[in-house]
Amino acid sequence: MRRHPRNKLLPESLRAELALQQALTRAGIQDFETRDDVGSRRRSQLRRFARLGITKPARRITKLTACASERGCENVGTCPAACHVASRIERGRLVVRIWERLQDCEGDLWLITIVNDAWRQDEGELYGCNPATLLKWLDRRLDRLGGIKSNLKGVAGVDVSVNEREGECFWQPHLHLLAAGVDKSKLKEALSLKTSCQTHKPVMFKPVQRSELATSVGYVLKRTVEKRVAYLDEEGRQRQRSVKVPSDAVAEHDSWLLRQAVTERFRVIGMRLSRRPLVDPTSFRQIVKVRRKPYSLPFWLRDDEEDDF
């Protein structure tokens, strides 16, 4: 990486932040979450836990509180997936490394969403969704590809949304899979799934352009939760629209992530990625020292208003 000579004068944490931003920009991502997003989200997260009396698992909550303290995230490798700082650094690394490996692969790229009714969980019972179970399901389905499975390259992620249908709310776990190297027809056959639900197809394919590859990887690895409400449009067709996620659901999602290692719900397929971090994650610890210096910080390092996330 070519480094601007003036960067040498910047404190380590700023250099690490710049390196992360530059790597993401090189991959074509402009709108990856910022440090501002992370700062306000983690404060809201702890307030929400306190308000709802979420105190378990105690050791993980202590770790998360330490991450949000002045000292900052000590070791992103041991942080739970709920830690916004660790999650951002690790997902940033995965986006760039996966993009590096996939950008030259031949053939079509597909972003596949798999929604299985059987994975549904009641509100308050999201802990019943084990990412390993969904990833194992995917593995078994991909085994149906037979010999051509070895051509498949991509990444899968377990995601959950709060769905509302006819006044009833529930958690809908689903899988996102970015796939390259195997024909759509073969993937369709391997992943086929029946559903009783009329609001969506259980398996949806979306073509991915090379220019949006990194953004699509980022989508598979996303950390945010969504709420979708089913409705009938003017022509009587079933549709879904996104609405603001209630605070209790955000807390439940966070406490689900609290029980997972930082990249536990992701699976890299058919590639070996370098473990080398994009930036030295320990550099981010020094952010407090940085802020005491009379620098005018770039907008993505400023500690602004808390949002109501």
Ligand SMILES: [Zn+2]
């Ligand atoms: Zn952390």
